Amino acid sequence: MIDVLRALHSGGRVYALIAPAIAGQWDGGIEWITGALLKIGFCAVKEVAHGADAVAKLEADEFIKRRRSGLPFMTTSCCSAYIQAARKVVPEIQPFVSSTPSPLQLTAKSIKEKDKDAVTVFIGPCIAKRREALDDVAADYYLTFTELDSILAASDLKTSSVMETDTPASINGRGFPLTGGVAAAVIANLPRGHDVRAISISGLNRAALRQLQSYAAGNCPAQLVEVMNCDGGCINGPAVVASPSQAKCRIESMLRQTQAECRAAEIK
Numbered sequence: 001m002i003d004v005l006r007a008l009h010s011g012g013r014v015y016a017l018i019a020p021a022i023a024g025q026w027d028g029g030i031e032w033i034t035g036a037l038l039k040i041g042f043c044a045v046k047e048v049a050h051g052a053d054a055v056a057k058l059e060a061d062e063f064i065k066r067r068r069s070g071l072p073f074m075t076t077s078c079c080s081a082y083i084q085a086a087r088k089v090v091p092e093i094q095p096f097v098s099s100t101p102s103p104l105q106l107t108a109k110s111i112k113e114k115d116k117d118a119v120t121v122f123i124g125p126c127i128a129k130r131r132e133a134l135d136d137v138a139a140d141y142y143l144t145f146t147e148l149d150s151i152l153a154a155s156d157l158k159t160s161s162v163m164e165t166d167t168p169a170s171i172n173g174r175g176f177p178l179t180g181g182v183a184a185a186v187i188a189n190l191p192r193g194h195d196v197r198a199i200s201i202s203g204l205n206r207a208a209l210r211q212l213q214s215y216a217a218g219n220c221p222a223q224l225v226e227v228m229n230c231d232g233g234c235i236n237g238p239a240v241v242a243s244p245s246q247a248k249c250r251i252e253s254m255l256r257q258t259q260a261e262c263r264a265a266e267i268k
């Protein structure tokens with residue numbers, strides 16, 4: 001937090017990269033938090049859901065290539081805690097894990113490519129992502145939602161009505177923090193008529209780890225396996241500020257609204 005506050009006061013161009021789960025954390029959703037972050041001193045706010053959109057496309061391509069090469073199934077790779085668990089606890093699952101970079105990595109990289117002096121601050125729901133950000137050269141700092149909540153309180157912005165928007169990400173990218181959202185986004189990017197059975201592991205407990213071992217041994221009942229460490233997805237990360245049920249409700253309402261806006265734009 002101190003590093004981020006120093007960067008904000010240094011006069012440099014500091015970008016906030018907001019994880020998709022942020023949409024469920026505070027009343028007012030993405031518009032409100034975007035406005036609040038700009039008010040705090042960030043020069044721009046970028047939805048990591050744009051990176052999630054790119055991930056869904058890349059994972060769909062990778063899925064097709066892997067199936068053609070004879071691999072029976074592929075797991076998603078966007079949950080940092082799962083990636084670490086696969087390395088340390090279930091190494092036999094590694095050949096089946098997608099090699100697509102995470103939404104955080106793609107979003108931070110695209111900002112650094114456009115602005116070489118950019119300072120990037122990823123804001124997310126968990127400490128596993130902090131590890132990932134520390135390992136990523138394009139991500140400079142990391143704040144959890146709970147840390148951001150403290151900054152908002154100190155800035156007296158929790159009661160503010162400031163609203164701003166950036167180019168909104170798609171429904172697919174914004175749906176990543178909910179169980180089933182990543183698999184649905186990958187399937188939406190597969191060619192029409194591509195038949196795929198997907199399952200989700202949500203909550204990486206001992207039983208789930210044993211399940212993954214069994215899949216790697218040849219007993220996977222699906223071709224696409226979404227794996228999220230937290231039960232319910234990133235809305236239940238260890239550093240969130242809203243209850244998972246409230247966050248789910250807010251995100252589902254935003255997704256319905258985005259869908260209605262897309263339909264209205266298509267009719268025009």
Ligand code: SF4
Nearest residue numbers: 079081126230234237
């Ligand atoms: S599922 Fe949990 S551990 Fe995995 S990225 Fe989301 S919040 Fe982090």
